[in-house]
Amino acid sequence: MASQPMTYDVVVVGAGPVGSAAASACAGLGLKTLCIEEHGTIGYPVQCAGLLSNAAFAECRVSDRSVLNRISGARVLSAKGSGILVDAKKTKALVVDRGALDREMAEHAAHDGAEYLLRTSVCGIRDNTLLTRGIHREQPISFKMLIAADGPRSTIARLLGMQRAKVFLAGIQEDILHQGDPGFVELYPDAAPGFFGWAIPTAPGRARVGLCARTHAHEHFAAFIKKFSSSSVHLVTGTLPLGVMPKTYAHRTLFVGDAAGFAKPTSGGGIYTGVRSARHAAAVAAEACARNRFDDAGLSGYERRWKADFGNELALGFRLFEMRQHMSGQDVDDLIRALNTPDLLQTIEEFGDMDRPSALVKKLLLRPGILRLFKPLMQAGLRSLF
Template identity: 60%
Template sequence: MWHLVWDVVVVGAGPSGSAAARACAEKGLATLCIEEHGTIGYPVQCAGLLSTSAFAECDVSRQSVQNEVSGARMVSDLGGELLFDARTTKAYVVDRCRLDLEMARKAADAGAEFLMKTSVFGVRGSCILTRGVRGREEIPFRLLIAADGPRSSVARMLGLRRPEVYLAGVQAEVPCAVDPRYVELHPNASPDFFGWVIPVSGARARVGLCAREGAKDCFDRFIARYGGNSLHLASGVIPLGVMPQTYGRRALFVGDAAGFAKPTSGGGIYTGVRSAKHAADVAAACCARKTFDDESLKDYERRWMDDFGKELDIGMKALRMRRKMTPEDIDRFCRALNNPDVIETIVRHGDMDRPGALIRRLALKPALIRAMGILFASGVRQILTGQENHHAW
């Protein structure tokens, strides 16, 4: 059914967009989801590692799951190494194309309409301007949900400020022998972030990294360790830091469009899907009241901040502190973490989506204080209490 005026138009059919479309449709809102590509899930711009919590938020079957991991190995280039194993599934390695497609189908089953091969090139009042398979159109809406990725065109069209820092990510799927139980983290592979080896099986892995500058050169050096055969190469962008205001002018911003990627891991599905559900709640309330001014939309920002805002803030401050660490600091950190008491703490309290509790406990560990110095513990405490001095990257 094509509506004269849509209650909600969602821009982007990634996990955040499809989750928003599904939640809005389930609330009885006339919902349209616009996707610029012809196939949902392509191109792939994600490492495809989801925490169990993130996967549960997606509310899909297991058909996209390729592997389950129970732990991680952190490796310093200077010899330090840490291995921890929770002996229970902590994350899923998924086929993102299958995951995205199933989420879109669930949204369609709930009643959302999809318009593919269509891009947005303007917003005029309460109409969105599109061009694509149906030619040029003006599509009227009551509320817009922008799920159009890290370089959100909707934010640009509405004149809203974007995150100022972006990381470039490069990843290849390669044939190599790996332990399928563990993700490998290589903090020295990138000066800004880290490299990773994600096991798809015992004979295949996704090898990649993120960096602010020189990502391709860093990746070429890193991937050389795993041979020259690449089965699939993917690239993408991760926004660092939330946009100053995630609502405005009849629009709500979710997922990467809002800058909700986690600074500690780069993952954005958990926060993206949760923000989509908060956006749907606010959209339903606004449509019921027939009020779409900024004051009515402001509740969205309160909701996501109460949910995961503090975790994003902690993560951003932790990432700034990581950038100050030299390779020698990182090696010393790996060795200090390789302590039975510390490992037990990581296994018991580690959470890919909400790292604050673990950081708080690690800051009090004598083994880390001795290895890294009192300034390390002091810096972590400042992060948790919000006393860190902010500075540009």
């Protein structure tokens, strides 16, 4: 005998920070909300560097108990020997235990009234019913609205035939023993073609070392990790989507976070844009339920909301990412040396923003020395963004 469907106003698929933010916001708006997660433990497996800007951490609305370290700046080191040190002399970012962060956000969502169903995966969608498998075997779940927060390889997007993000990078990261300055992230733009590598201090004597690459990530990582201690504590891999999917709503469904391709192309971070997109999605879901209107025209306000919020930043970031693909090691070294002046470092320290880099980019491109380096690439299309 088939199970009777459980019925909810909103079902959120994925219980990471973005999914829990959506569940919390929906429940807070009075919607009967369920969040389902395929894994048995929230916050595991961890597939994130765990470096959050102050603004991104504030968006999570959690306590400091997940914070492992505080970052005030960054060293950028080229393979040709050039480097710069950017020191804001105050906390600009936080290194967090992502498992603890995820669990605290889920606790808050549950406190707000959201229900959670773990060890449950989506295997089909029929009209407005999810077909799931898991701890309760096969279970249909009926919804008025669906929010897809199920990451870069979104099952919901695949089942609905949605076009995906433009680019997928493979990421590899190890927790290692590493003696570095705990107040500074180290960035290595030559570690992987077209993106970069990093060493993020989690505590004195320890760091998360990783990189992202379009191809041959394992080979690039094997070469990169030789710079550091061989004492690996933990290794993780993951996928980074760059370039927003062409349409972020359809079939009673709103796509948020990595499922929508909202990771920042300049840094790879996705918490800030993801959590903000989740709250926009909750507001639109509440409007749709109140009006009992779930067609695409009724849901299009979601796209207007996130585009007005951070759409231009993502567009600029992706254009910069495209430019990066055409930069040689010498181009990168030239840029680092050009930036290494007291006045430009002060500009970076004053206007640098991990989440909204456009203000800094515009300031830098007003400098003749920087503009000269980028002029050939700007002629290929960057100018249209300013």
